Amino acid sequence: xxxxxxxxxxxxANPMDYRALSGFYDxxxxxxxxxxxxxxxxxxxxxxxxxxxxxxxxxxxDLSLLNQxxxxxxxxxxRGTEKIFPFDVIPRVITAERWEKLTLGLRQxxxxxxxxxxxxxxxxxxxxxxxxxxxxxxxxAHFCRAxxxxxxxxxxxxxxxxxxxxxxxxxxxxVLEDNLRVPSGVSYLLENRIVxxxxxxxxxxxxxxxxxxxxxxILLDALRSMSSNSNPVIVVLTPGIYNSAYFEHSYLAAQMGxxxxxxxxxxxxxxxxxxxxxxxxKPVDVVYRRVDDEFIDPIAFRSDSxxxxxxxxxxxxxxxxxxxxxPGTGVVDDKAMYAFIPDAIRFYLNEEPLLxxxxxxxxxxxxxxxxxxxxxxxxxxxxxxGSGGYGLLVGSMASQKELSDTKRAIEQxxxxxxxxxxxxxxxxxxxxxxxxxxxxxRHVDLRPFCISRGVxxxxxxxxxxxxxxxxxxxxxxxSSQGGGSKxxxxxxxxxxx
Amino acid sequence: MLSRLARGLYDLGRVVxxxxxxxxxxxxxxxxxxxxxxxxEGEIWSAISDSFSCHLAAxxxxxxxxxxxxxxxxxxxxxxCVAEARDEGRSMREQISEEMWLHxxxxxxxxxxxxxxxxxxxxxxxxxxxIEIFAxxxxxxxxxTMIRDESWAFLRLGKLIERALMVCRILDIKRKxxxxxxxxxxxxxxxxxxxxxxxxxxxxxxxxxxxxVVPQRVLEFVLQNPDFPRSLTCTLSDIQTTLSxxxxxxxxxxxxxxxxxxxxxxxxxxxxxxxxxxxSLEQEVNALERACSEIEKAVEIAYFTSLRPSSVPxxxxxxxGLVPQQ
Numbered sequence: 130x131x132x133x134x135x136x137x138x139x140x141x142a143n144p145m146d147y148r149a150l151s152g153f154y155d156x157x158x159x160x161x162x163x164x165x166x167x168x169x170x171x172x173x174x175x176x177x178x179x180x181x182x183x184x185x186x187x188x189x190x191d192l193s194l195l196n197q198x199x200x201x202x203x204x205x206x207x208r209g210t211e212k213i214f215p216f217d218v219i220p221r222v223i224t225a226e227r228w229e230k231l232t233l234g235l236r237q238x239x240x241x242x243x244x245x246x247x248x249x250x251x252x253x254x255x256x257x258x259x260x261x262x263x264x265x266x267x268x269x270a271h272f273c274r275a276x277x278x279x280x281x282x283x284x285x286x287x288x289x290x291x292x293x294x295x296x297x298x299x300x301x302x303x304v305l306e307d308n309l310r311v312p313s314g315v316s317y318l319l320e321n322r323i324v325x326x327x328x329x330x331x332x333x334x335x336x337x338x339x340x341x342x343x344x345x346x347i348l349l350d351a352l353r354s355m356s357s358n359s360n361p362v363i364v365v366l367t368p369g370i371y372n373s374a375y376f377e378h379s380y381l382a383a384q385m386g387x388x389x390x391x392x393x394x395x396x397x398x399x400x401x402x403x404x405x406x407x408x409x410x411k412p413v414d415v416v417y418r419r420v421d422d423e424f425i426d427p428i429a430f431r432s433d434s435x436x437x438x439x440x441x442x443x444x445x446x447x448x449x450x451x452x453x454x455x456p457g458t459g460v461v462d463d464k465a466m467y468a469f470i471p472d473a474i475r476f477y478l479n480e481e482p483l484l485x486x487x488x489x490x491x492x493x494x495x496x497x498x499x500x501x502x503x504x505x506x507x508x509x510x511x512x513x514x515g516s517g518g519y520g521l522l523v524g525s526m527a528s529q530k531e532l533s534d535t536k537r538a539i540e541q542x543x544x545x546x547x548x549x550x551x552x553x554x555x556x557x558x559x560x561x562x563x564x565x566x567x568x569x570x571r572h573v574d575l576r577p578f579c580i581s582r583g584v585x586x587x588x589x590x591x592x593x594x595x596x597x598x599x600x601x602x603x604x605x606x607x608s609s610q611g612g613g614s615k616x617x618x619x620x621x622x623x624x625x626x
Numbered sequence: 627m628l629s630r631l632a633r634g635l636y637d638l639g640r641v642v643x644x645x646x647x648x649x650x651x652x653x654x655x656x657x658x659x660x661x662x663x664x665x666x667e668g669e670i671w672s673a674i675s676d677s678f679s680c681h682l683a684a685x686x687x688x689x690x691x692x693x694x695x696x697x698x699x700x701x702x703x704x705x706x707c708v709a710e711a712r713d714e715g716r717s718m719r720e721q722i723s724e725e726m727w728l729h730x731x732x733x734x735x736x737x738x739x740x741x742x743x744x745x746x747x748x749x750x751x752x753x754x755x756x757i758e759i760f761a762x763x764x765x766x767x768x769x770x771t772m773i774r775d776e777s778w779a780f781l782r783l784g785k786l787i788e789r790a791l792m793v794c795r796i797l798d799i800k801r802k803x804x805x806x807x808x809x810x811x812x813x814x815x816x817x818x819x820x821x822x823x824x825x826x827x828x829x830x831x832x833x834x835x836x837x838x839v840v841p842q843r844v845l846e847f848v849l850q851n852p853d854f855p856r857s858l859t860c861t862l863s864d865i866q867t868t869l870s871x872x873x874x875x876x877x878x879x880x881x882x883x884x885x886x887x888x889x890x891x892x893x894x895x896x897x898x899x900x901x902x903x904x905x906s907l908e909q910e911v912n913a914l915e916r917a918c919s920e921i922e923k924a925v926e927i928a929y930f931t932s933l934r935p936s937s938v939p940x941x942x943x944x945x946x947g948l949v950p951q952q
Contacts, residue, residue, distance in 0.1 A: 370717045383720045394630050405629045407776065407929045408875040 154555040215613030225622040234484030246286035273457025288453035296555035309462040316377035339591035345384035361414035397440030492543030508548040591619040639784025645707035646761035653754040673802035723771035779871035794915040845898040
């Protein structure tokens, strides 16, 4: 690891004696070792503060998160231990120019995705024109028959998306996953900013960072605008306190000033949705649901689940209640379908995609299959029906046996696999270690949150959840893999106030 | 407000009040047992065991502590009540104040690994005192930090309903342990005193009357005193006031208020002297217990069960979703 060779004592005097990893994009240092212009103020602050100063700020930040109970539940622990989501005090800085470019790309992508969903659940032109193979949709586990033929308000299926992006070697943003079902993490983004404004107010002010705290307002406005009722009753539907994201559900409900409900608080009568209150039944117009498709209605979907509301699917089909996101968005949020999003952008918008995405080789394509089989060591192999990293194989890290087993599996059922080149996630300086702390490069991704008020009215919150893999060399940023987060600072345009 | 949340707050109020009463009853009788003969002692523990359905073969203090303080299952176990209170608080954090949440959470963390042996190390009295302070502090925080809306009212309603039922239960324990010799022997006087102490009422009683413990006065004080917060009359008046904070849109809800007022009036007409003379405490206590249980049930039906507005029967046909029958 080409880190600084200087002594520990020297390092703590000068924490930014830091070497970026070669072959990876670093958010603070250009390849020639110079500090990127937008990060000069941050670097001089870190050098002035020193390692001990940073550690002290880190302790303040951790304490602030713990006291407020900003925690997630660890499923593996049967006592339901609540832990804080690790947080790194060194922020990520993104210039207005880069952000603007990213925003345009995200808007274009979500516009096409909403149009694609509308098409899939109505005429299916894209299939008839043979741009997307029909079996891709027919075989998808996330295709939702209940949504077929439903006219959703304003053509919006994906009200909230949390698109996962990485930066490639040259620093361009690349889409990794679209997360169109029930994306989470926005509460951490909002709380990270609150903690930073408490711990580093001067630095934040100096940077002229764009605000993120209006997110609940944007979300509420978007949800309200979906209803034909001028004063709609909106609720947030949560699976309950044992869900790992319960904190976020209760946080968003409180911030929006709407009721947080569980399935057992609701009932459907005569195809209308009601909540059970102390003064009888109150009609509900819009449900921002944080419960997965297969659990929202035990009659239409899984009968063994008590999380949902019997009859909700029928009320939805009748147009008496709005569900955000619409059931069935997962059909597009699929590893094989991902490969077709650029084609969908061209098909519906007649534009070239503005955002790059990771090239995907599909086992089902005869021209891709020989390449996959002969380049396993350089690829990440993903089963199309897997999620959450299950069944995923990173070729460069796999043993000979794993490689030959996977090869055999692909040969037997090539349509069940896709392959992507191993991604070189960008790095950011991060405070690591406790006893001998240091500022070292760690890999990051970025999840911006996008809210659709209409097919061509999409707002991207200027910020995003930056997740960081705290373990050295780790490319997986998930919190279950020891990942943490950083505050993301999108700078104001020079002309903006 | 949502019925589920109303019920959660109501249950929170109940379990906190319950933990306090159980701890105080055990504490009072523990102190009394220090100065009693073995034969008298057996009666009181079996009366408590019986009243709380502990199902102990040979009820003694140790068995009752193991059950009523430390059992993870018994609905009146103090540790179970504290754990339940914290769970309710966690699922309704936005309904209660930050101060209440911190208090619930801290107490939970302190008690979560508590065992019978640890209670003995800390000392019974010290442990019971902590439980009493926990409950007093929580209700105090509720009154001083919560907005006086329906959430607050349901929490308070839970506390008061539990208190009314507990007053009946304490009278029942007294009745069972004293019925055999209500003849003014010293042990009888101590037991009437224990009754007052079980409601933290001995000192207020002395102030209202004097230090002489007279059965008739004790009954009047516990049943009819309008100003002592743990008398049955005062508790019911508080229930009536609390109900006025809560919307009463249905007939059931309006009737509930009337039932409470009727019971207060009935209580006032009780003649304590006659009860003592006739030895009819058992019948009176049973009747009061029934009346309070009915109020408890009426609260549940009026506020926590929303019925379907229309009576369209619903037929579930496999895979076809909900189909209203034509």
